């Protein structure tokens with residue numbers, strides 16, 4: 594019946610950037626050409642929403658209340674690197690230039706999108722950063738306008754609490770995103786971070 | 790853990806037009822901002838792939854072996870209208886200009902995409918059209934190059950079997966798609982169909 598199909602098309606529209614036409618194309622594709630892919634997608638969504646919750650310490654997606662990285666005794670708890678998204682964390686780890694801990698904002702301050710400090714839940718970051726072990730906060734948000742504004746806001750907030758705050762060096766090209774930066778540049782930018 | 794997330798991102802790439810970057814954006818969106826939407830999407834896919842199979846008569850998605858429309862005693866079984874996609878059927882029904890039955894190709898002949906008569910499974914159409922009840926076949930594929938080629942091929946195939954074959958009139962703008970045609974134009978095009 595049309596209703597089951599219509600419901601699928603409507604449900605696909607919850608995906609960002611998917612309008613009515615592409616939702617329809619996606620539904621036909623799944624039903625006609627890629628039922629295996631459809632089964633896999635359905636199970637992956639189920640697994641992901643069931644298993645992944647924000648880590649209580651770093652805010653990244655995690656299968657446990659505290660993720661493996663935050664629980665690791667080999668990471669330096671005196672350094673806290675602040676990032677926008679999980680993909681940024683992945684590329685930072687690949688640079689092998691950092692041994693401290695992370696906090697993932699899961700976004701950035703973006704007034705045009707109605708995302709301010711409250712929507713970013715910076716209170717959680719504040720609590721995390723003031724655990725008594727963190728000595729230095731390294732701001733590694735993107736060098737876009739929004740990333741810079743976020744770094745500025747977060748930096749002021751944490752400096753007011755007596756934390757040492759630094760910003761990774763602008764080795765990352767202006768307007769560029771961490772995720773698209775080669776890891777050598779990123780390692781250099783981390784090395785040349787400057788106090789704020 | 791990364792693996793559950795990576796699996797979700799990978800699974801999203803089975804959707805047409807979704808590359809690695811947008812799959813990632815979609816996964817974050819589902820997990821962070823729209824878990825309700827994610828649950829709904831997961832269930833809709835499950836329902837759709839479990840319930841919807843091709844109707845054995847019209848080839849459209851159906852929850853039964855023969856869909857309600859094909860089983861209806863009020864439709865004229867002597868007319869068979871051939872369409873590319875389910876969305877075309879929906880708009881044709883909205884025109885209220887047609888009381889016969891349908892056959893949905895679920896595609897079109899498209900050599901560039903490797904879709905020929907065999908991939909379109911035109912043998913199923915041939916069997917359907919030669920049930921002894923169908924007298925006239927109305928070709929209502931799109932007026933795109935591929936739709937026209939499909940109409941030509943299918944028309945020749947069915948005329949060779951002694952069926953009367955017509956093409957809806959080119960009231961539909963050249964290069965246009967049924968789905969984007971206003972229903973008045975569509976009704977007119979159906980009325981002015983010409984024998985092939």
Ligand SMILES: [Zn+2]
Nearest residue numbers: 648651660663
């Ligand atoms: Zn963590």
Ligand SMILES: [Zn+2]
Nearest residue numbers: 844847856859
């Ligand atoms: Zn049917």
